[in-house]
Amino acid sequence: MEKFNVFASRLLPKEDYVCSGHRACQGCAEALAMRLVHKALGRNTIAASATGCMEIISSPYPETAWNIPWLHVAFENSASVGSGIESGLKALMRKGRIPKRKINVIAYGGDGATADIGLQWVSGAMERGHNMLYVCYDNEAYMNTGIQRSSATPLHAATTTSPAGKTIGGQQTWKKNVPEIMVSHNIPYVATINPSYPFDFMRKVKKAAEIDGPAYLHAYSCCPTGWGSRPELGIQLGRLAVETGAFPLYEVEYGKYSVQEKVEEFRPLKDYVKLQRRFRHLTDEQINASQERLKQEYALLLKKEQMSKEGD
Amino acid sequence: MAVRKGIEVSLAVAEAAAACDVDCIAAYPITPQTHIVEHLSELVNDGELDAEFIPVESEHSAMSCCCGTAAAGARTFTATSSQGLALMHEILFIAANLRLPIVMTVANRALSAPINIWNDHSDIMTERDAGWLQIFAENGQEATDMVPICHRIAEDKRVLLPIMLNFDGFIVSHVVEPIICLDKEEIATFLPIYEPQQRLDIDHPITMGPVGMPEVYTEAKMAHEAAVQNSYEPICEILEEFGKQFGRTYKPVETYKTEDADIVYIMMGAAAETAMSWVDKVRDSGKKVGIVRFRLWRPLPVKAFKEAVKGFKVLCVVDRHFSPGGAGGPVAQEVKYMLYGEENAPKVVEVVAGLGGRDLDYDAFETMYDKCKKVLDGGEVPPFELIQARGGHYGKI
Ligand SMILES: Cc1ncc(C[n+]2csc(CCOP(=O)(O)OP(=O)(O)O)c2C)c(N)n1
Ligand code: SF4
Ligand SMILES: [Mg+2]
Numbered sequence: 001m002e003k004f005n006v007f008a009s010r011l012l013p014k015e016d017y018v019c020s021g022h023r024a025c026q027g028c029a030e031a032l033a034m035r036l037v038h039k040a041l042g043r044n045t046i047a048a049s050a051t052g053c054m055e056i057i058s059s060p061y062p063e064t065a066w067n068i069p070w071l072h073v074a075f076e077n078s079a080s081v082g083s084g085i086e087s088g089l090k091a092l093m094r095k096g097r098i099p100k101r102k103i104n105v106i107a108y109g110g111d112g113a114t115a116d117i118g119l120q121w122v123s124g125a126m127e128r129g130h131n132m133l134y135v136c137y138d139n140e141a142y143m144n145t146g147i148q149r150s151s152a153t154p155l156h157a158a159t160t161t162s163p164a165g166k167t168i169g170g171q172q173t174w175k176k177n178v179p180e181i182m183v184s185h186n187i188p189y190v191a192t193i194n195p196s197y198p199f200d201f202m203r204k205v206k207k208a209a210e211i212d213g214p215a216y217l218h219a220y221s222c223c224p225t226g227w228g229s230r231p232e233l234g235i236q237l238g239r240l241a242v243e244t245g246a247f248p249l250y251e252v253e254y255g256k257y258s259v260q261e262k263v264e265e266f267r268p269l270k271d272y273v274k275l276q277r278r279f280r281h282l283t284d285e286q287i288n289a290s291q292e293r294l295k296q297e298y299a300l301l302l303k304k305e306q307m308s309k310e311g312d
Numbered sequence: 313m314a315v316r317k318g319i320e321v322s323l324a325v326a327e328a329a330a331a332c333d334v335d336c337i338a339a340y341p342i343t344p345q346t347h348i349v350e351h352l353s354e355l356v357n358d359g360e361l362d363a364e365f366i367p368v369e370s371e372h373s374a375m376s377c378c379c380g381t382a383a384a385g386a387r388t389f390t391a392t393s394s395q396g397l398a399l400m401h402e403i404l405f406i407a408a409n410l411r412l413p414i415v416m417t418v419a420n421r422a423l424s425a426p427i428n429i430w431n432d433h434s435d436i437m438t439e440r441d442a443g444w445l446q447i448f449a450e451n452g453q454e455a456t457d458m459v460p461i462c463h464r465i466a467e468d469k470r471v472l473l474p475i476m477l478n479f480d481g482f483i484v485s486h487v488v489e490p491i492i493c494l495d496k497e498e499i500a501t502f503l504p505i506y507e508p509q510q511r512l513d514i515d516h517p518i519t520m521g522p523v524g525m526p527e528v529y530t531e532a533k534m535a536h537e538a539a540v541q542n543s544y545e546p547i548c549e550i551l552e553e554f555g556k557q558f559g560r561t562y563k564p565v566e567t568y569k570t571e572d573a574d575i576v577y578i579m580m581g582a583a584a585e586t587a588m589s590w591v592d593k594v595r596d597s598g599k600k601v602g603i604v605r606f607r608l609w610r611p612l613p614v615k616a617f618k619e620a621v622k623g624f625k626v627l628c629v630v631d632r633h634f635s636p637g638g639a640g641g642p643v644a645q646e647v648k649y650m651l652y653g654e655e656n657a658p659k660v661v662e663v664v665a666g667l668g669g670r671d672l673d674y675d676a677f678e679t680m681y682d683k684c685k686k687v688l689d690g691g692e693v694p695p696f697e698l699i700q701a702r703g704g705h706y707g708k709i
Contacts, residue, residue, distance in 0.1 A: 043514060044514050045514070046384075046512045046514065048380060049521075055523070056523055059519055059521075059522035059523050060522065060523045060525060061522040061523060061524055061525070061528055062522075062528070064519035064522060066517065066519050067517055068514065068517050069512035069513060069514060069516075069517045069518055069519075069520075070512075070517070070518075070519050070520065071379070071380070071383050071512060071520040071521055072520070072521035072522065073376055073379045073380075073403065073406050073410070073521055074376070074402060074403060074406060076372075077372065077373065077376035077403065080368060080372075080373040080376035080377045080380065081376050081377065081379055081380040081383075082380060083366065083368075083377055083380065084336070084338060084366070084376065084377035084378060084379060084380020084381040084382075084383075084384070085380040085381070085383065085384045085512060086380075087336050087338070087364040087366050087377070087380070087381055087384075087386075088335065088336055088364070088380060088381035088382070088383070088384025088385060088386035088388075089384050090364055091335040091336055091362075091363060091364045091381075091386050092335060092384065092385060092386055094362065095335065095362055097335075097385070097505070098385070098513075103514055120369060120370065120373075121369075121372075121373055121376070123369070124368055124369035124370075124373055127369075128366070128367070128368075
């Protein structure tokens, strides 16, 4: 039964709002994550998109993959656009110009749009307390422009601007912890999600939508094209990311941490990295060092969870 | 009932926006625009204006947020200046191509460096190509009247374009003037409740801002050009209607004492008012000068302008911005574009003046006059000149 929820896809709603026929690469788990987000949110949703893979693949005029109202303005500012949509609806409902009802407003962007160029816009929207949801689809690089590094690219990963060179081997910095930055905004809800765990994923999306105020979700999104992984391995990689501690699943509700899919014994990080060409140049030493740091971070996360319980 | 009262122009502009019953304001402070949005937030927080005031974290964010509010179907207002307008640059083009009827007042101010909070037109002229409609007001009454006019134009189903309302920073924005302020009921008779043609509506989902491949990009630009050009007639109608209703009629191109003039100054903004007093003064001493002012700058009122300058001998174009190492000032470039190939076209003398708050005073107009007089008397047309500069080989020291 342990793997039950992976195989129980027929328990999910049938309706899709991001429809097939879009132009994502084969095995793109970012597209899968986006599809699951909208399955969970349902039809009463308006989306503001950042520039990036998820915009490009879904809206080549005159085609569209979207069955809900959707607006793309630019790369860095979807959070502001979303906050505008939320404010506009609020004013119009209050003034009786449109019917009063619950409409989910979601803004989303890739890791580049969120962790780098758009960090200010996301921070502003979250800080102002809009009743909206922001989702970061984290595929750990600027994929749309050809796999350049972002601050969310993991240590040592090779990208086109952090190549595995003869003297410098890949990304030289540790992955920026954006969910933790969002926790510091004291918003009602922050969670990490991973499409390899669809039930946990959709539960969190629904919770984020229901909570009054801003919510931030950070979605692990395997990108076979950018990571050099086989297209059929997306789900497996997602599970390995959790089992090795590379991408812990947790949520922070009103400041209280809880960890999902808790890892009792870590899978060796090597099992995860060896399936991806971006890590091909790594030495065992480097892998072990990363694994140590991931373990420390995981321990810290568990401490936060423990402290949250003690605070109750 | 409209009342005439002494009021700072920024506050009158804010009250006009409130009287337009705007739904959303997203803005960021920058001198000399700040009083406008400060006052709007005051009106919202005092419960006098039912609107969402969104105190965003930058001007880029302000314009992004305005795209969201306008796409949601809300009447949207914002204001900025200079560095703020420059920071919005990227999003201005997008708001225009998304055909979002945002109204933005721009209290014109010089662009850095050196940082300078005072007036010229370098901020707005840098955004000529953004695809917005652009209007200039010369004084507080015009600036205030233009707020409902701009909303009406932007939201007209034949137009549906964002619009920038320009007036000079400090020189207009911070002056206390007697202004006739229209109230909400009066404005409601001129400006109906905004009914968006399309909006983000869960019952009628649309995809806005898609990718435009080479097969459609040119057509999208063509459609935009047509929209801006075709806005001219509705703009004229709306200006006229406002005049009929409230007794103050504005035209795309305005003239002053041009009937028998030899030399005509081409200007926009508040400096034209100073120039008008100077004209009154020097007319007595036999200088046959007049003024033509652009009120509408986008769409460029080509026909009306040509009509207005027909038959004159020398035009003196006063630019408040220029392109270093380029073809001089933007207004002069466009004036020459309009006159090129015309029979008996006037000669065009180009000056750049009034930069970064340098006063455009009678002395400056005299300097320009001397230049133009030489041309009138048969002299060669000089290249563009940046006057008023101390020490430079261009200026009189
Ligand atoms: C202001 C600006 N800078 C750069 C770009 C080019 N650009 C478009 S998408 C993109 C990268 C997107 O990366 P990410 O946000 O991680 O999304 P992904 O494509 O990986 O899903 C870049 C650099 C742009 N469109 N706008
Ligand atoms: S490049 Fe990566 S993220 Fe982009 S569509 Fe392809 S697989 Fe998905
Ligand atoms: Mg990315």
